[in-house]
Amino acid sequence: QQQVKQSPQSLIVQKGGISIINCAYENTAFDYFPWYQQFPGKGPALLIAIRPDVSEKKEGRFTISFNKSAKQFSLHIMDSQPGDSATYFCAATYGNKLVFGAGTILRVKS
């Protein structure tokens, strides 16, 4: 019940394309749904987060879509660039805990 399931495991997108990563959860007590970006040799960094009472949040080229009834949320990266190549993690918070998905390795081909 504490899991967050993430797909796909890896993704290759052409430069300028849209990258889409999906996550699903079971626990309706989760407070926030953040996305993290991690480059090799670095720790994850918060990218964008959404509350469960909001259906969409956009920051620059990054958009979270949230479907509360389906218990699913997704990250869309518009106009994907080679510099976006990284591992992306969805997560959910409850109390002082972050529960992470397994990660998606994104490669943007130039």
Added chain:
Amino acid sequence: GAGVSQSPSNKVTEKGKDVELRCDPISGHTALYWYRQSLGQGLEFLIYFQGNSAPDKSGLPSDRFSAERTGGSVSTLTIQRTQQEDSAVYLCASSLGGGILEQFFGPGTRLTVL
């Protein structure tokens, strides 16, 4: 320093040995978290400190794992009698007031148990 620092960056040890991993949080950050990232998996919560106390140790996988924090700053994660399944990247994060989304992560310590 400007960010969270961890040492060593890499640690190779033999099965059965004890290891200590160190985390230096951002100055002034009262909350400190430890996570474990196994190959191909997401981060797994281990322990949370607020100041020097650890109100949540629920993620520690066994009694071989322990952590302490002194002076409200540096934290040490100790793994006793290491096993091969302990091989992972151990990440530390800190936040100013415990805000769960305001965590800044360090680069991690890659632990390899032979």
